[in-house]
Amino acid sequence: MKFWSTLFVLSSSGLAGAFPALSASNLEGLTAEKVQSALETVAKYQNEKRLVVDITKPVQITGKYAFQAPGKSDQRGPCPGLNSLANHGYISHTGITSFTEVVTAINQGEMAHFSP
Amino acid sequence: MPTIYLEMPSVFWVCLYISTISHAVLTPIGDPRGLQGSHNWIESDSSLTRDDLYVTGNAWKMNMTLFRDIYDRADEDGVISMDLMADQAARRWAYSVAHNPNFYYGPVTGMVSRNAGYLFLQNLLSNHSAEHPNGLLTQDVFKKFFAVYEDANGNLEYREGHETIPENWYRRPIEYGLLSLNLDIVSWVLKHPELGRYVMYS
Numbered sequence: 001m002k003f004w005s006t007l008f009v010l011s012s013s014g015l016a017g018a019f020p021a022l023s024a025s026n027l028e029g030l031t032a033e034k035v036q037s038a039l040e041t042v043a044k045y046q047n048e049k050r051l052v053v054d055i056t057k058p059v060q061i062t063g064k065y066a067f068q069a070p071g072k073s074d075q076r077g078p079c080p081g082l083n084s085l086a087n088h089g090y091i092s093h094t095g096i097t098s099f100t101e102v103v104t105a106i107n108q109g110e111m112a113h114f115s116p
Numbered sequence: 117m118p119t120i121y122l123e124m125p126s127v128f129w130v131c132l133y134i135s136t137i138s139h140a141v142l143t144p145i146g147d148p149r150g151l152q153g154s155h156n157w158i159e160s161d162s163s164l165t166r167d168d169l170y171v172t173g174n175a176w177k178m179n180m181t182l183f184r185d186i187y188d189r190a191d192e193d194g195v196i197s198m199d200l201m202a203d204q205a206a207r208r209w210a211y212s213v214a215h216n217p218n219f220y221y222g223p224v225t226g227m228v229s230r231n232a233g234y235l236f237l238q239n240l241l242s243n244h245s246a247e248h249p250n251g252l253l254t255q256d257v258f259k260k261f262f263a264v265y266e267d268a269n270g271n272l273e274y275r276e277g278h279e280t281i282p283e284n285w286y287r288r289p290i291e292y293g294l295l296s297l298n299l300d301i302v303s304w305v306l307k308h309p310e311l312g313r314y315v316m317y318s
Contacts, residue, residue, distance in 0.1 A: 058245075058284045067280050076277030078159065078166060078176030080261045081241065084279040 041100065065089050081106070160230035161219050162212035164204065164237065165262060170218040180274050182208075183262060187255055187272075194255040198300075201238045201253075205231060206308035213315065221315035228301060231311065235300050236292075237261075244286045257282050 061067065065088045070076055075095030076083045082091070082102070090105040091097040097105075159175055161168040165182045169175035186204045190196045212219040221230065241261050242251030259266065260282040265273050305312040 055244075055287060055289045058286050059281055061281050061283060061285075069275075070277045074277075076279075080263065080279045081236070083263070083277055084261055084281050087277075087279060088281050 041103065061088055068093060070095065156220055156222070156225045158229065160225050160233070161216060161221065162208045162230060164208060164234055168212055168216045168219065171216050177276055178262060178274055180264075180272070183264060183274070184272070187258060187264075190255050196238075196253045196255065196258060198238055201234055202304045202307055205234050205304060206311060209308075209310060219315055221313070223314055226315065227305070227312055228298075231301050231304060232297055235297060239292050239296075239300070240288055242288075243282065243284075244288045245284070246286075249289065251288060257285065 067087055068089065070087060070093070074086070074093060076086065077095070083095075085091045085102075085105050086093060086095050086097075091101050155169050155175065159169070161175075163175070163182075164186060165178045166175050167179050167182070185207075186196065186200070189200055189204070191200075209221065212221070220226065237258075238253055239251060241257065242248075242253035243257050244251045258264075259272070260280045263275050263277065263279040265275055265278075267273070301311075
């Protein structure tokens with residue numbers, strides 16, 4: 001309840017200018033259940049993938065992970081970490097990814113550990 | 117101005133990052149939405165290499181002047197140290213205070229989230245090879261991750277969206293979790309107390 005009332009107050013208040021992401025249209029679709037399910041998937045992935053990563057080797061950037069410049073229709077955002085993963089095929093080259101794909105890429109691939 | 121403090125669980129940071137990306141899948145119609153539009157939620161003002169949203173209107177494309185401002189401060193071995201990064205964080209903060217009347221730097225989106233961007237670069241994107249297990253951020257690694265290409269004459273060119281992973285780049289072997297992040301933030305605030313200030317519409 002606290003979650004929803006806080007969101008309501010923030011999205012309808014004059015703070016929308018400072019926090020455009022909290023305006024009603026941007027929050028559409030975000031629910032506490034989705035956040036919770038995201039956390040659970042991260043936990044599960046961590047359990048499964050932790051043993052697979054070899055940190056003694058440099059990150060592979062050859063073969064299927066070789067650099068490929070983005071094409072006209074490929075999306076790239078402001079984040080160098082995610083862009084480099086997309087350019088190397090760790091997440092979809094189109095730049096449009098799924099939650100499971102990006103968690104796998106960041107955790108297994110190369111950049112961060114996630115722990116719930 | 118009233119102080120608004122948002123209570124969030126401890127995994128807020130990563131979870132928010134991922135949930136914004138997941139909008140790309142969960143939105144059945146319309147353009148996929150990524151990190152753009154996340155101002156003062158994930159994206160914040162006074163970034164290392166990006167301009168403030170309400171100053172230039174573009175907070176996602178890199179500004180080469182800002183890139184060079186830190187790139188050129190590397191030491192004689194081309195290394196960008198943690199100290200250098202802390203000083204740059206303070207420098208960029210002061211710049212936003214002076215030039216952005218809509219500068220927002222809050223307790224979470226400012227002190228934590230904005231500085232995390234700098235600290236992620238320093239701690240996650242640096243090269244954790246056997247010689248430097250704590251990570252070494254060199255100009256070369258910095259260039260590669262920030263899509264800056266150097267030609268034979270030493271000229272630097274930014275190619276938007278063309279970020280790369282450097283060769284022989286090793287990931288960080290131990291977690292950089294919220295505890296480590298917060299310890300680093302505290303050490304920066306001790307060095308530059310203004311980074312612990314709350315700024316709204318300076």
